[in-house]
Amino acid sequence: MNTYKHLLKSITLLLLIPVLYSCGGEESSEPRSTQPPVEEPALTEFELEHGIGPVTEPIEIGDIDPDLVTKGRNIYEMKCEMCHNYQGRMVGPELGNVMERRSPEFVMNFILNPSGMVREHPVGQELLREYMTAMPFQNVQKDEARAIVEYLRYYYEENN
DSSP states (O other): HHHHHHHHHHHHHHHHHHHHHHSSSOSSOOOOOSSSOOOOOOOHHHHHHHOSSSSSSSOOOOOOHHHHHHHHHHHHHHHHHTOOSSSSSSSSSSOOOHHHOOOHHHHHHHOHEEEEEEEEOHHHHHHHHHSOOOOOOOOOOOHHHHHHHHHHHHHHHOOO
């Protein structure tokens, strides 16, 4: 019986040697791809400065428009202030001085495309790491995002 077990172990070992050898760091028998790895497209200068989203060109910013400020304040109070303070950390970053830190286009793109900003933009990724919460899309339209920007411009101007 011992001879039988010894023979069985020897046969098993002989069968495993080619399998083990093929797994060792030797070259694979599969052909290697001759195509370079696919790289994600780099962000344009505009996207780096102004974010990724539907705002793809500079917007015209003039004097503060009181009607837009009122509209923006109402939207801000309904959709933004539950997560953002004007000063100090909350669920998201403070917005009282955001217009000093970011361009109007950037703020609009973050409002209109928060998931894309967090996924593809270095500032969005940094904010996600810092706040550990991704901003949800609040179903804000482009004209409403522009009104929020106008309100934030007004707030900053009035308080600085």
